[in-house]
Amino acid sequence: MQPEYLPFPALLCSVLSISRQHYEVTLDPGRALLSWRKLRPRSVKGRTRAGICLTRVLHRARGLAKSFSRQITSGSVTVPLTEIVSVEEAEIDGKYCNSMKWQHMCKPHAFTVRYIKRMKKHRWRCGEVTFWCSEEQMCCHWLQALNDALNQQTHRPKHLLVYINPYGGCKKGKQIYEKKVAPLFSAAGIAADVVVTEYANHARDNLYDVNLEKYDGIVCVGGDGMFSEVLHGLIGRVQKDSHIDHNNPSACLSRCSIRIGIVPAGSTDCVCYATVGINDPVTSALHIILGDCQPLDVCSIHHKKNFLKYSVSLLGYGFYGDVLKGSENNRWLGPARYDFSGFKTFLTHHWYEGTVSFQPAKWVIGSPRDNKPCTSGCHVCRQSSKQLQELQKEQNCRFEHSEEEWTTIKGKFMAINAVSLSCACPRSPKGLSPAAHLADGSADLILVRKCSRLNFLRHLIRHTSKKDQFEFPFVEVYRVKNFQFTPKHFEEYDTESTDIGNVSKKNFAQICTDHPSCVCSHVNSSWNCDGETLDQTAIEMRVHCRLIHLFARGIEDAPLTDDSNPSKILPME
């Protein structure tokens, strides 16, 4: 039996069964929706077999349209086609058929649709529903129509290159990928070439050689450090291919169009958390499958004319630099190494002297304390980046340090942090700068001046609550396009010498003669750049607007509660 069509083209509507109950199932390619709603027994007029197309029911087109306007109505479910994960012929085992007393159907025909189910706290899961048809032809027709609709979503990846760090976080990267991610990729028809890294920077180096044209995306399974490795490989590769010298701090870098997916399996997982809303491998896998795309700002860090690193999460001097240094010998502790080192660093309570100079990001329409976090489809990011683009067009993409005024702050700091995204993570669910934006071309520069231990603790504790961590007289925050930092004890000896090692030794020797009571290693801190220590303390940083793209969509507001989950409304197989 052929399913019938409503007067407007390509709308497919049939009565199919879900767990022995009749449902009116509609595929509306025009509105990109699949919906199903339960039929009252009397409306099928004593006919029990699934797959009957009821002309009278179909002609209630106005009623159908009404139900489309709501996401979920009582007893009805509507799933946007963009949120369908996979469609496949259902595998029906004999035992199931017997138990469900479906023997009267000589050959059951069914197809299973997997779709996104929103759980609490931005977690996504795969909902599953099997539709039973009375005839093979109808089942084929539905499968064909749904697969055609999915194939039209050309932004979905088909072929991915996956790098797994087997030693990140709790060392479960491989297991997480194999158990939670690979089955979803395979159900969604995604082919994946997997590289389990054998040494640090394996992924980065590999990205310089690999044929990127083969892939629709790169996935890294690991933490922020592993993501940083992939990021360096990809940005480095793209600059090399476009003959751009990354040692030039003013270079206009080429954007990377190939997207990166992050399957969190690390210690902090802040890039994933701040772009998805949770560090959950299944949620990330589903964002990858749907082909989400989130542009992301990247900061470049230079020492004089030498490129040092890129950063997307935290570039931190003082407290976070010391926490990282202190954690390095305790890698065996896994993620707990940071808590242990954090506690120790807090107790030592060091401050550092230096000079920070920055230029404000004048084009942005937000500010660090406006209490407007970056959300999915962020208006602030869109508007700010548009304004920046116009400004750059006027300047012909030149990056001039001297054009605008610099603000210079000399002082003693507990911490200097620059973040181009919120840095939300499980330790701090709203992050170091809760209103920082993913793709506005700016970074938030947070200066925590020398303060008492108690005050510093009060500031730190605010990262774990909803209260404003900047509401202290010793904390300042600026939205910047760039900044420079020179530690006090570098300034005095900063020469053009290329032998940095000698300069540093000379530095410390002098300091110790000047201040016999001080301990050399405490004069300067080091920079924590996305979990790696930088070799230099005198640096300049610059934000590159939307340099890369992730398989993410930013944090969605007002997530649906459990009550609106289709699984609660519908009996699932």
Ligand SMILES: CCCCCCCCCCCCC/C=C/[C@@H](O)[C@H](COP(=O)(O)O)NC(=O)CCCCC
């Ligand atoms: C008294 C309670 C105070 C708690 C304060 C907690 C504030 C935590 C903010 C964390 C920001 C994290 C920013 C992200 C940094 C990562 O790039 C970096 C490397 O991550 P990974 O590769 O996964 O190892 N992580 C860190 O530097 C850890 C900082 C943890 C500080 C406690």
Ligand SMILES: Nc1ncnc2c1ncn2[C@@H]1O[C@H](COP(=O)(O)OP(=O)(O)O)[C@@H](O)[C@H]1O
């Ligand atoms: N096979 C490997 N052996 C050792 N180190 C590796 C390997 N693969 C990646 N790394 C490095 O491990 C570091 C930490 O990785 P990451 O996945 O971020 O874990 P964590 O979040 O626990 O720090 C990264 O800097 C990355 O370069």
Ligand SMILES: [Ca+2]
């Ligand atoms: Ca930003």
